Amino acid sequence: MQDSIQIGNVKTDTLIESKWENVISRKVFRDRYHPNMAPIMSSSDAAARIEEAIKSNKVAIFSKTYCPFCKKVKGLFNELNTTYYALELDVIDKNEAALLQDALKQRTGMSTVPNVFVSGQHIGGCDDTLKFHQQEKLLPLLGIENGTTNSNPFEYDLVVIGGGSGGLAASKEAAKLGKKVAVCDFVKPSPAGTAWGLGGTCVNVGCIPKKLMHQSALLGQALSDATAFGWKVSEAPVHDWATLVEGVQNHIGSLNWGYRVALKQANVTYLNEFAEFVDDHTILTTNKRNKTRQVTSRDFLIAVGGRPRYPDIPGALEYGVTSDDLFSLPYNPGKTLCIGASYIALECAGFLASFGMDTTVMVRSILLRGFDQQIASLIGEHMETHNVRFLRGWIPVSIEKIGDGTPANLLVKYKSTETGEIQQEEYNTVVFAIGRDPCTPNLKLQNAGVELSSKTGKVLTNEADQSNIPNIYAIGDVAENRPELTPVAIQAGILLAKRLYAGSKVLTDYDKVPTTVFTPMEYGCCGLSEEDAEAKYGANNIEVYHTAFQPLECAVPKRDENRCYAKLIVNKLENERVVGFHYLGPNAGEITQGFAVAIKLNATKDVFDNLIGIHPTCAEIFTTLTITKSSGLSALKTGC
Ligand code: FAD
Numbered sequence: 001m002q003d004s005i006q007i008g009n010v011k012t013d014t015l016i017e018s019k020w021e022n023v024i025s026r027k028v029f030r031d032r033y034h035p036n037m038a039p040i041m042s043s044s045d046a047a048a049r050i051e052e053a054i055k056s057n058k059v060a061i062f063s064k065t066y067c068p069f070c071k072k073v074k075g076l077f078n079e080l081n082t083t084y085y086a087l088e089l090d091v092i093d094k095n096e097a098a099l100l101q102d103a104l105k106q107r108t109g110m111s112t113v114p115n116v117f118v119s120g121q122h123i124g125g126c127d128d129t130l131k132f133h134q135q136e137k138l139l140p141l142l143g144i145e146n147g148t149t150n151s152n153p154f155e156y157d158l159v160v161i162g163g164g165s166g167g168l169a170a171s172k173e174a175a176k177l178g179k180k181v182a183v184c185d186f187v188k189p190s191p192a193g194t195a196w197g198l199g200g201t202c203v204n205v206g207c208i209p210k211k212l213m214h215q216s217a218l219l220g221q222a223l224s225d226a227t228a229f230g231w232k233v234s235e236a237p238v239h240d241w242a243t244l245v246e247g248v249q250n251h252i253g254s255l256n257w258g259y260r261v262a263l264k265q266a267n268v269t270y271l272n273e274f275a276e277f278v279d280d281h282t283i284l285t286t287n288k289r290n291k292t293r294q295v296t297s298r299d300f301l302i303a304v305g306g307r308p309r310y311p312d313i314p315g316a317l318e319y320g321v322t323s324d325d326l327f328s329l330p331y332n333p334g335k336t337l338c339i340g341a342s343y344i345a346l347e348c349a350g351f352l353a354s355f356g357m358d359t360t361v362m363v364r365s366i367l368l369r370g371f372d373q374q375i376a377s378l379i380g381e382h383m384e385t386h387n388v389r390f391l392r393g394w395i396p397v398s399i400e401k402i403g404d405g406t407p408a409n410l411l412v413k414y415k416s417t418e419t420g421e422i423q424q425e426e427y428n429t430v431v432f433a434i435g436r437d438p439c440t441p442n443l444k445l446q447n448a449g450v451e452l453s454s455k456t457g458k459v460l461t462n463e464a465d466q467s468n469i470p471n472i473y474a475i476g477d478v479a480e481n482r483p484e485l486t487p488v489a490i491q492a493g494i495l496l497a498k499r500l501y502a503g504s505k506v507l508t509d510y511d512k513v514p515t516t517v518f519t520p521m522e523y524g525c526c527g528l529s530e531e532d533a534e535a536k537y538g539a540n541n542i543e544v545y546h547t548a549f550q551p552l553e554c555a556v557p558k559r560d561e562n563r564c565y566a567k568l569i570v571n572k573l574e575n576e577r578v579v580g581f582h583y584l585g586p587n588a589g590e591i592t593q594g595f596a597v598a599i600k601l602n603a604t605k606d607v608f609d610n611l612i613g614i615h616p617t618c619a620e621i622f623t624t625l626t627i628t629k630s631s632g633l634s635a636l637k638t639g640c
Pocket residue numbers: 161162163164165166167184185186187188199200201202203205206207208210273274275276303304305306323344439442443475476477478483484485486487489
């Protein structure tokens with residue numbers, strides 16, 4: 001029966017599944033709101049998918065990941081070094097799994113798993129397959145003579161190159177699905193000589209040390225607020241860089257160890273070796289003693305991430321450092337110049353200034369390119385009031401060492417992008433944060449025929465993260481057009497393994513990925529910036545609801561009045577669907593993570609309005625946004 005129903009403000013024609021329940025059809029809901037979820041299938045689709053799996057694979061196993069009998073039967077094929085296709089019914093959509101199990105029952109009379117087919121012939125469950133093997137019928141059916149097989153001529157089912165966020169997640173998932181997996185991870189030291197352990201950028205030289213240093217900055221702020229809240233602090237607090245670095249590095253060390261143990265427990269072989277391609281099924285690996293060997297695999301996953309870029313100016317490599325070095329710098333960096341104006345430069349400058357260091361950011365053009373520029377300006381203003389100096393419209397020209405020591409004295413010359421005028425200033429530390437380059441140049445991808453973007457050097461992939469070479473995939477920072485964020489790499493790795501080895505069809509949804517910049521005032525966003533929303537929908541079709549505010553915790557120490565900010569960008573043509581969420585204030589990461597669910601589900605402004613807030617919080621501001629930009633009214637808060 002055709003009818004219309006309402007979700008939030010979206011009116012939609014759909015099937016009403018029963019008269020007394022206003023239930024939206026799953027298919028319509030999924031098609032409209034979750035287009036990336038696996039499509040709903042019919043019974044005949046299910047039967048066809050089973051036939052396809054049986055026809056196109058020498059061994060097809062319908063299985064569940066947790067079932068011990070399924071594990072046993074997959075173990076048998078692993079022992080026989082035979083490649084199998086497993087459709088793991090517990091990792092795919094529940095409705096689809098039920099249809100597939102019905103179809104299997106109709107075809108084989110069996111409703112249990114494992115349900116095994118070899119060369120198109122139905123063998124049965126675990127005991128049936130073991131018995132079939134004991135009766136010496138299995139090997140001939142597999143085409144194995146005298147115990148040798150050409151079914152999987154490779155050493156591994158999957159070799160992952162890169163043991164960072166994405167690579168580790170993918171390798172463990174693939175091993176969980178019964179595959180023989182290895183991870184190659186090797187860290188080439190930075191030009192300043194810094195190297196680290198297993199886990200990739202995030203753990204060693206990215207998110208984790210950055211967030212810990214950010215926490216140290218927040219504590220500094222809390223200490224200075226404390227007196228207004230009644231604490232008697234006998235001496236002015238002093239920050240000790242060496243203690244911070246020691247604490248951060250000890251924590252990282254324990255994470256490195258944890259990752260090694262996790263790989264071992266997951267049955268993934270860890271090769272602490274640098275990999276380069278020999279052909280599309282072979283890599284050459286080199287360990288730190290320069291010992292080499294060849295490793296073959298049916299599939300490869302490139303998850304090598306990126307490394308910081310250096311400018312091509314005299315002294316950059318000799319005297320500059322990057323985020324690869326800063327978090328483990330054994331001495332106080334002193335007066336620091338951060339070059340670059342995006343995530344990394346601003347975050348590093350933010351925590352350094354809050355530790356009391358004389359901190360300058362050299363900005364070539366704008367702050368936080370790609371982010372909402374109104375908020376980028378607010379971040380800049382906030383940082384300026386918190387002791388960060390900005391040199392806007394300048395680029396570095398040279399760095400010269402003019403005094404030894406730790407830190408040394410460096411003379412930095414820099415040029416105006418407008419007038420070409422040259423100026424110079426002395427610093428102790430220069431941090432380059434001018435972008436990152438993918439680690440593809442040394443991978444010899446040309447030997448495997450893998451295509452790279454001529455502009456970025458990243459691996460070109462399709463929506464299923466597959467390169468132009470069918471058995472070679474790429475995820476994370478090394479893949480073209482993917483947000484360079486840890487959870488993106490992890491999600492992509494897990495879903496890829498499920499698609500490759502468990503019959504899943506679910507793609508990674510790279511749209512509306514929430515993110516947070518920690519400057520240390522936090523900025524969280526999800527969806528479009530105001531500029532992008534205008535470009536996409538037209539300036540007349542969007543509305544902005546916004547307010548500046550002062551968090552309650554800042555009121556007593558009387559700081560940052562109206563420096564925090566919230567805005568929702570809505571599309572007027574879609575019942576004010578929220579297309580951009582932006583929040584500048586304390587705990588932005590935590591707040592944005594929660595609201596991102598609403599943005600992903602296409603919530604409209606009235607959903608936010610109808611939501612009852614949690615008081616007293618900063619997040620509740622999103623339930624009471626009434627001032628529109630088009631009204632011209634001031635967004636500054638004057639009372640509570
Ligand atoms: P990586 O984690 O970079 O791992 C790649 C691994 O492959 C490395 O160990 C590398 O040494 C190894 N490798 C490279 N080439 C080879 C080879 N040929 N053979 C063997 N091994 C090789 N993201 C967030 O989500 N939140 C944050 O707060 C955040 N903060 C960040 C702060 C900084 C300072 C930086 C630099 C990044 C930050 N990121 C953050 C981004 C995040 O760290 C990356 O997006 C994420 O680590 C990418 O994971 P990946 O698996 O693609 O690669």
